[in-house]
Amino acid sequence: xxxxxxxxxxxxxxxxxxxxxxxxxxxxxxxxxxxxxxxxxxxxxxxxxxxxxxxxxxxxxxxxxxxxxxxxxxxxxxxxxxxxxxxxxxxxxxxxxxxxxxxxxxxxxxxxxxxxxxxxxxxxxxxxxxxxxxxxxxxxxxxxxxxxxxxxxxxxxxxxxxxxxxxxxxxxxxxxxxxxxxxxxxxxxxxxxxxxxxxxxxxxxxxxxxxxxxxxxxxxxxxxxxxxxxxxxxxxxxxxxxxxxxxxxxxxxxxxxxxxxxxxxxxxxxxxxxxxxxxxxxxxxxxxxxxxxxxxxxxxxxxxxxxxxxxxxxxxxxxxxxxxxxxxxxxxxxxxxxxxxxxxxxxxxxxxxxxxxxxxxxxxxxxxxxxxxxxxxxxxxxxxxxxxxxxxxxxxxxxxxxxxxxxxxxxxxxxxxxxxxxxxxxxxxxxxxxxxxxxxxxxxxxxxxxxxxxxxxxxxxxxxxxxxxxxxxxxxxxxxxxxxxxxxxxxxxxxxxxxxxxxxxxxxxxxxxxxxxxxxxxxxxxxxxxxxxxxxxxxxxxxxxxxxxxxxxxxxxxxxxxxxxxxxxxxxxxxxxxxxxxxxxxxxxxxxxxxxxxxxxxxxxxxxxxxxxxxxxxxxxxxxxxxxxxxxxxxxxxxxxxxxxxxxxxxxxxxxxxxxxxxxxxxxxxxxxxxxxxxxxxxxxxxxxxxxxxxxxxxxxxxxxxxxxxxxxxxxxxxxxxxxxxxxxxxxxxxxxxxxxxxxxxxxxxxxxxxxxxxxxxxxxxxxxxxxxxxxxxxxxxxxxxxxxxxxxxxxxxxxxxxxxxxxxxxxxxxxxxxxxxxxxxxxxxxxxxxxxxxxxxxxxxxxxxxxxxxxxxxxxxxxxxxxxxxxxxxxxxxxxxxxxxxxxxxxxxxxxxxxxxxxxxx
Numbered sequence: 001x002x003x004x005x006x007x008x009x010x011x012x013x014x015x016x017x018x019x020x021x022x023x024x025x026x027x028x029x030x031x032x033x034x035x036x037x038x039x040x041x042x043x044x045x046x047x048x049x050x051x052x053x054x055x056x057x058x059x060x061x062x063x064x065x066x067x068x069x070x071x072x073x074x075x076x077x078x079x080x081x082x083x084x085x086x087x088x089x090x091x092x093x094x095x096x097x098x099x100x101x102x103x104x105x106x107x108x109x110x111x112x113x114x115x116x117x118x119x120x121x122x123x124x125x126x127x128x129x130x131x132x133x134x135x136x137x138x139x140x141x142x143x144x145x146x147x148x149x150x151x152x153x154x155x156x157x158x159x160x161x162x163x164x165x166x167x168x169x170x171x172x173x174x175x176x177x178x179x180x181x182x183x184x185x186x187x188x189x190x191x192x193x194x195x196x197x198x199x200x201x202x203x204x205x206x207x208x209x210x211x212x213x214x215x216x217x218x219x220x221x222x223x224x225x226x227x228x229x230x231x232x233x234x235x236x237x238x239x240x241x242x243x244x245x246x247x248x249x250x251x252x253x254x255x256x257x258x259x260x261x262x263x264x265x266x267x268x269x270x271x272x273x274x275x276x277x278x279x280x281x282x283x284x285x286x287x288x289x290x291x292x293x294x295x296x297x298x299x300x301x302x303x304x305x306x307x308x309x310x311x312x313x314x315x316x317x318x319x320x321x322x323x324x325x326x327x328x329x330x331x332x333x334x335x336x337x338x339x340x341x342x343x344x345x346x347x348x349x350x351x352x353x354x355x356x357x358x359x360x361x362x363x364x365x366x367x368x369x370x371x372x373x374x375x376x377x378x379x380x381x382x383x384x385x386x387x388x389x390x391x392x393x394x395x396x397x398x399x400x401x402x403x404x405x406x407x408x409x410x411x412x413x414x415x416x417x418x419x420x421x422x423x424x425x426x427x428x429x430x431x432x433x434x435x436x437x438x439x440x441x442x443x444x445x446x447x448x449x450x451x452x453x454x455x456x457x458x459x460x461x462x463x464x465x466x467x468x469x470x471x472x473x474x475x476x477x478x479x480x481x482x483x484x485x486x487x488x489x490x491x492x493x494x495x496x497x498x499x500x501x502x503x504x505x506x507x508x509x510x511x512x513x514x515x516x517x518x519x520x521x522x523x524x525x526x527x528x529x530x531x532x533x534x535x536x537x538x539x540x541x542x543x544x545x546x547x548x549x550x551x552x553x554x555x556x557x558x559x560x561x562x563x564x565x566x567x568x569x570x571x572x573x574x575x576x577x578x579x580x581x582x583x584x585x586x587x588x589x590x591x592x593x594x595x596x597x598x599x600x601x602x603x604x605x606x607x608x609x610x611x612x613x614x615x616x617x618x619x620x621x622x623x624x625x626x627x628x629x630x631x632x633x634x635x636x637x638x639x640x641x642x643x644x645x646x647x648x649x650x651x652x653x654x655x656x657x658x659x660x661x662x663x664x665x666x667x668x669x670x671x672x673x674x675x676x677x678x679x680x681x682x683x684x685x686x687x688x689x690x691x692x693x694x695x696x697x698x699x700x701x702x703x704x705x706x707x708x709x710x711x712x713x714x715x716x717x718x719x720x721x722x723x724x725x726x727x728x729x730x731x732x733x734x735x736x737x738x739x740x741x742x743x744x745x746x747x748x749x750x751x752x753x754x755x756x757x758x759x760x761x762x763x764x765x766x767x768x769x770x771x772x773x774x775x776x777x778x779x780x781x782x783x784x785x786x787x788x789x790x791x792x793x794x795x796x797x798x799x800x801x802x803x804x805x806x807x808x809x810x811x812x813x814x815x816x817x818x819x820x821x822x823x824x825x826x827x828x829x830x831x832x833x834x835x836x837x838x839x840x841x842x843x844x845x846x847x848x849x850x851x852x853x854x855x856x857x858x859x860x861x862x863x864x865x866x867x868x869x870x871x872x873x874x875x876x877x878x879x880x881x882x883x884x885x886x887x888x889x890x891x892x893x894x895x896x897x898x899x900x901x902x903x904x905x906x907x
Contacts, residue, residue, distance in 0.1 A: 210638070580597050
């Protein structure tokens with residue numbers, strides 16, 4: 001629907017073209033460079049600037065003119081209060097860099113007019129209160145507002161339906177042309193070669209001695225070849241085409257994204273804040289005495305053909321699509337209805353399956369570095385991401401935990417599945433402004449990868465979660481709740497049910513003219529009940545699963561874990577170098593928990609490594625969500641160091657059934673061909689051996705991630721279903737005879753049980769930016785660090801860890817429990833010691849055994865510069881949540897079974 005106030009205007013594209021100068025004379029490109037950045041938008045220019053600032057010889061190429069792709073029509077709003085501490089730090093750096101570059105280069109890009117969030121319901125305001133709480137640690141000024149205060153901050157806002165708001169006065173707006181010019185000028189000043197009207201027509205690769213593909217050079221449109229170690233893909237919506245030149249695929253799609261610039265609005269001026277009304281899925285940007293208005297509709301139109309000649313280009317605005325946004329805009333700011341239209345801006349933006357950018361080395365193509373897919377956040381993230389990309393290429397790892405952005409977070413099978421990419425990307429776009437609930441789950445792209453036990457678990461009431469494209473068990477509902485309840489095929493939330501499916505495009509789209517939404521969807525209903533900042537609906541069900549693990553036996557399907565084999569002449573040397581744990585003298589069958597560190601001592605992965613008998617090598621069991629990243633990290637280290645060792649991914653051939661609890665051994669012995677094989681003398685803790693369970697031979701690891709006597713059955717995938725059914729039948733009989741619970745359990749229970757035991761979760765409690773010493777798992781590396789002189793084994797990160805150990809810790813992970821058991825936590829709360837904010841919460845769980853909320857987070861150095869045991873134990877602790885401080889208890893050891901007696905089977 002075209003609004004009544006619409007009138008013809010000069011397009012932004014025409015204005016951009018009219019101010020474009022003639023191309024500057026071409027410079028000679030160098031024959032070699034450390035880094036070639038392709039794409040002259042806000043991200044590419046920032047990467048080039050930061051690489052050159054680190055002393056890397058950098059070339060920046062743009063096939064048209066600076067900003068010509070999507071940067072030029074960016075709204076440029078920057079909001080620092082985000083539900084991610086990483087986003088906050090990246091956005092903060094971008095803001096600071098805009099200000100610093102003005103002084104350095106003379107190009108102005110930053111306007112500090114503030115930001116205003118508007119809430120229309122309780123849950124949304126709770127989200128804003130959480131953001132404000134997190135901001136206290138980062139020093140971001142903000143204030144939670146009443147409805148009347150919202151209108152005082154921005155008088156043009158209608159507040160009849162407003163529940164509250166959040167004002168952050170130090171947010172603002174970035175000028176796209178100004179910031180790109182600043183980065184380009186700064187890069188040139190430092191010695192970078194920057195070229196407009198120069199594209200890339202080919203990326204030449206070669207295989208190294210180990211058969212790994214790596215980048216050798218790029219060929220430009222002017223016929224020159226540049227030999228380089230790194231090619232940075234900063235091509236935005238055109239990134240897949242560049243990736244294809246190196247034989248790579250990206251899960252990135254372009255959508256037509258629109259906003260409208262109004263004519264002059266009475267009462268509007270440049271100092272009024274930018275506004276986001278997340279519930280209406282709209283934004284209103286201050287542009288002098290006008291507004292730039294837009295939003296994120298549920299029926300976006302995809303642009304399948306990102307044509308290379310599309311520079312400073314716009315599409316005709318589809319008013320029928322934009323109408324969803326328009327109705328919300330008129331609701332929030334009625335004055336818009338009386339204004340005319342100065343311009344319509346409908347241009348391409350790149351989007352990804354989880355609304356996070358694609359950054360980092362491309363799996364399988366060494367030297368190909370992605371910096372694309374920014375989901376309309378390239379301006380906000382550009383500065384910080386430029387710094388992190390340069391750090392990543394120079395040091396092998398970013399300074400922050402960027403796993404949520406790492407392109408290795410996607411499994412290769414899902415990347416190659418066009419429908420999976422399209423469906424997930426639609427959902428991420430449609431939910432751009434959705435409340436970020438801790439237990440939300442996607443409805444799109446479900447069932448792509450499944451365990452051999454998937455159907456059997458679904459029949460027993462399993463509510464699956466999607467991780468790395470894999471359906472892993474989340475929790476179990478009683479049969480009367482309607483199980484089985486697997487997710488139904490994606491219906492796009494009914495957004496294309498009236499002949500609108502053409503907007504999905506051909507690639508990975510749907511051939512139907514319209515797609516009706518589901519009238520009944522049990523899985524969706526179950527997930528909706530989890531979407532709260534109070535206690536989720538699954539709370540009592542998870543409690544039952546935890547009780548089974550503590551009192552009887554719980555059975556977990558952990559088949560989605562990554563499983564790798566390493567073998568070859570240098571396998572032992574490679575493991576000793578890769579791992580923080582000491583493998584010298586380890587007996588065959590030993591199972592070792594170990595971090596894999598980077599050169600700075602940060603933890604790139606934590607996993608278990610089993611020493612296989614008869615010199616057959618080593619068996620790695622890694623987290624399922626990090627399977628692709630972990631395999632890539634290990635492979636890269638092997639190649640960089642020249643180890644003669646082969647790494648093979650056998651994840652699909654093995655299933656893992658974890659049997660945990662005081663009665664786990666007794667239950668398994670009813671199925672084991674040799675019951676004595678599971679006794680302590682035959683299979684001590686942290687060892688493995690081959691056993692036969694229910695007639696199938698498999699490797700059994702005596703391990704636990706829940707703090708109980710436990711066994712992991714690493715069975716062949718073809719045997720797993722039969723083994724599981726036999727286990728369930730035996731469990732039912734065991735429960736009848738012994739009167740103890742034997743239950744299926746999922747990862748929600750694991751989260752609770754492992755938090756009680758102080759076990760770490762990578763990408764939550766530890767990351768590439770946290771060392772084992774800071775994460776309080778120093779025991780994993782101390783054996784090697786204590787070996788000195790000629791006996792000291794070299795391992796990746798040793799130097800940094802030695803320095804940190806000698807200097808003392810400036811930050812450390814702490815465990816706190818909230819004294820009031822009625823208080824739920826969800827992460828990102830503030831941590832207080834004796835009245836001072838000293839950290840934020842990184843992970844939480846409710847400990848059902850302890851009857852307390854548990855929080856883990858890193859706290860900063862005490863005034864004397866070190867975090868000591870005395871300082872930790874001497875403070876009064878509290879956790880800040882939504883403006884309220886809750887008293888908390890500090891734990892210097894695991895809150896549950898700190899002496900590990902239960903793990904040893906001593907009950």
